[in-house]
Amino acid sequence: MAVADNFRRLLGTAFIALALGSGAASAQGGKPPAEVTPAAEEPAAKPSNAPYMKPLSRLATVLGSLHFLRGLCGDANADVWREKMNAILEAQAPGEADRRTLVAHFNQGYRSFESTYRKCTPAATVAVERYAKEGADLSREISARYGS
Structure with a gap:
């Protein structure tokens, strides 16, 4: 499959994920972290300089x-x-x-709030709304710039 086709599927997946809404339900803490796991260890390679990696990394966060x-x-x-x-x-x-870069950004986003919040607060609810909006904006930006 062509790189452009893969990238279009990626953006569609991201956009669908972010379109699910931003409402938060009642507080329920104590869930164990569920991180995206990196692939098996290999010799360190340099991340690509692909222009979409910066916004895609932010989307992962x-x-x-x-x-x-x-x-x-x-x-x-x-x-x-x-x-x-x-x-x-x-x-x-x-x-x-x-892949390692994207996984690290996802895990960093998870851990940054894990170290701050122990229960759902009004500030956490506002953060959910803002991050959902930012994610949707990033998805549209990535799609517009790199999807064609």
Whole structure:
């Protein structure tokens, strides 16, 4: 399959993930982290300089943040964010270095809020809404710039 076709599928997957909404449910903490796992260890390779990697890395961070925050706030579908990140990795099929970069950004987004929030608060709910909007904006930007 052509790189452009893979990239279009990636963007469609990301956009669908972010279109799921930004509402948060009642507080429900104590869930164990569910991280995207990197592929098997290989010799370190340099990440590509592909221009879409910067916004795609930010999108990975946003998805990781949403995965944690929506789970914290009791969203029964919180795991969808990790699943969508895995779908992006599968559709994009990045080289090992780029894959590690994207996984690291997802995990960083998750951990940044995990270290701050212990329960769902009004601020966490606002963060969910803002990150969902940012993720949707990033998806549109990536699609517009690199999808054709």
